[in-house]
Amino acid sequence: MTTYAVTGATGGLGSASITALLDRGVAPRDIVAVVRDAAKAADLEAKGIGIRVADYADRPSLDAAFAGVDKLLFISGSEVGARVAQHTAVVDAAAAAGVGLVAYTSILRADSSPLLLAQEHLATEKALAASGVPFVLLRNGWYWDNYAASAPTALELGVFYGSAGDGKVAGAARSDYAAAAAAALVSADPGAVYELAGTQHLTYADIAATFAEIGGTPVRYENLPQQDYAAALVKAGLPEGFAGVLADSDAGAAIGGLDSDSDDLVTLVGRPLVPFADVIRPALTQS
Template sequence: MTTYAVTGATGGLGGSAVRALISRGVEPGDIVAVARDAAKAADLSDAGVNVRVADYTDRAALDTALAGVDKLLMVSGSEVGQRVAQHTNVIEAAVAVGVDLIAYTSILRADSSPLALATEHVATEKILGDSGIGFVLLRNGWYSENYLSSAPTAIEGGVFYGSAGDGRVAPAARSDYADAAASALLSAGPGEIFELVGPQHLSYADIAATFAEVGGREVRYQNLPEADYAAALVDAGIPAPFATVLADSDAGVGSGALDSDSTDLVELLGRPAVSFTEVIRSGLASTV
């Protein structure tokens, strides 16, 4: 019997990965959901999943949470700037308790990416490589859901702003990244690297057209210089450090950093990927 664990199990990706493992035939009792708040994981507990409480900053709690685990899906932390230390705690705990394999959610082509977001992922990949533990890299591209927050304003005002120029992005649904992660955790071996993107290659003009299709009114794309886009995000209420990261990522789209012809995602899924339009349509419908 193999025991699987997923960190960040109450988050969008982690929770979906737990459910994907179950849908792929893993018994709930063979899954450990690692969460900071057990109350938020009540649905998983009710389904028979073993919920264990641990925070990425609490090494002792991580040791306890990962005891008896064979394979671990380590979902990258959400606190940019703190993730290397947090991931180190998880990796060291996994080594200490004898976890056989860690699958880590990194970023597309981390080892060559120009994105500011890639820095902590590169560092984590190195720590994994130096740890002696078996590991699988799930290098996720951009989430289709990343564009949901822009959609209502773009539809209302008729303009979608960004700093991607004529570049293209190959986004995928969060649920697809989660299902691919579950598939890899079940089947991949140490040293495998998956570059995960959706099959659509969209310009920001295409994304504006999707907003127009879903919203039922004209939307055009307006490109801004990176610094101007960052300033606009700050004006919209986004904290300056994060606005800078978002603008940097948009510029990365312009340079091709979030586009790829890799078919790893659909191969892991074993089915067609969810379309960008479907994510936007369902996401907007859920907010009405």
């Protein structure tokens, strides 16, 4: 019997990855959901999945959570700027617990990406390499889901703002990245590095056109300088640091940082990927 653990199990990717493991035939009793708040994991517990409470900033809690775990899906944390210390604690705890395989959700081409987001991911990859723990790298590209929140506003204004120029994004649905993570956790060989990107290569003008097609209202893309876009995001209510990261990611997209011809994702998933329009449609058609 193999025990699988998933960190961040109540988050979007974590919960989807657990669903994907179940879809692959892994028994609920063989899955451990590692969460920060057990109250949010009631639905997982009801399915017979084990719940363990831990925080990336609390090493003893991680030691307890990883006890007896054979394979760990390590989903990167969300606290940009604090992740190197937090992720190192996860890696060290996995090593101390004798975890047999860690699959880490990194970022597309972490070792050469122009995105600021890549720095903490690359540091985590290096920590894994130094730890001696067998690992697999899931270098996730951009999520199509990232555009769902901005779609209604773009439809209302008739304008989709960004700073990506004519750069293309080879994104994919969160559910597809989750399916790939489950596949890799179950069957990948240690040392595998997967560059995970979608099969659609969309510019921001293409994205705006999709908003328009689904919403039935004209939407154009307006490209802004990176600093202006960051300022606009702050004005819209985003924290300054997060706005800066998003604007930097757009600027990275402009020079190819979010595009890739890799077919690793579709190979791992083993089926056609979810189209961008299908990811966005619910955000624009809710009553």
